[in-house]
Amino acid sequence: KNEVEQSPQNLTAQEGEFITINCSYSVGISALHWLQQHPGGGIVSLFMLSSGKKKHGRLIATINIQEKHSSLHITASHPRDSAVYICAVRGRGETSGSRLTFGEGTQLTVNP
Amino acid sequence: NAGVTQTPKFQVLKTGQSMTLQCAQDMNHEYMSWYRQDPGMGLRLIHYSVGAGITDQGEVPNGYNVSRSTTEDFPLRLLSAAPSQTSVYFCASKRGQGIYEQYFGPGTRLTVT
Numbered sequence: 001k002n003e004v005e006q007s008p009q010n011l012t013a014q015e016g017e018f019i020t021i022n023c024s025y026s027v028g029i030s031a032l033h034w035l036q037q038h039p040g041g042g043i044v045s046l047f048m049l050s051s052g053k054k055k056h057g058r059l060i061a062t063i064n065i066q067e068k069h070s071s072l073h074i075t076a077s078h079p080r081d082s083a084v085y086i087c088a089v090r091g092r093g094e095t096s097g098s099r100l101t102f103g104e105g106t107q108l109t110v111n112p
Numbered sequence: 113n114a115g116v117t118q119t120p121k122f123q124v125l126k127t128g129q130s131m132t133l134q135c136a137q138d139m140n141h142e143y144m145s146w147y148r149q150d151p152g153m154g155l156r157l158i159h160y161s162v163g164a165g166i167t168d169q170g171e172v173p174n175g176y177n178v179s180r181s182t183t184e185d186f187p188l189r190l191l192s193a194a195p196s197q198t199s200v201y202f203c204a205s206k207r208g209q210g211i212y213e214q215y216f217g218p219g220t221r222l223t224v225t
């Protein structure tokens with residue numbers, strides 16, 4: 001079992017729909033990242049969370065440390081949101097390096 | 113700021129050839145790292161550096177060498193390319209120890225025939 005599991009692997013939605021992508025992890029963490037990988041391949045950081053909830057525009061990320069679970073929500077989805085969304089965790093007590101453990105990603109396609 | 117830059121964008125190598133993937137950042141970040149991305153797998157850490165002159169192995173270091181002679185540059189060397197090293201390689205940097213945002217380069221798509 002991978003340390004970081006994302007679901008679903010693939011998601012197709014219609015423009016305007018509310019989207020949820022889930023991330024579960026099995027280790028204690030100090031932080032969780034949500035990343036977006038564009039069709040061209042570039043990766044950008046969306047959120048970095050250690051507790052609670054963060055919102056940026058139409059994107060909302062939540063984390064439940066006790067349940068070892070995070071969700072990424074997209075409200076009023078748009079075709080330009082089509083991308084791979086990647087969850088990554090930084091282990092608790094990781095004091096050196098850039099050691100993140102990554103999920104396999106969720107391929108989101110939003111149709112007009 | 114240019115952020116994190118990588119060259120080349122694409123490269124085709126024959127088995128046994130060596131080459132260096134370049135990575136540079138202009139944000140004065142202490143931490144830099146190299147990942148590879150393969151289908152059906154998450155990004156995997158190859159090597160990382162916590163500062164100039166300091167490097168360490170990640171999850172999949174075999175077949176790769178790194179050095180960090182300056183804060184800005186973190187090249188990844190393939191010593192003798194193998195088809196199993198066909199992958200997309202990403203360099204990333206972050207400000208320092210602690211919980212900081214990671215900045216990724218645009219990636220290098222490498223094919224080894």
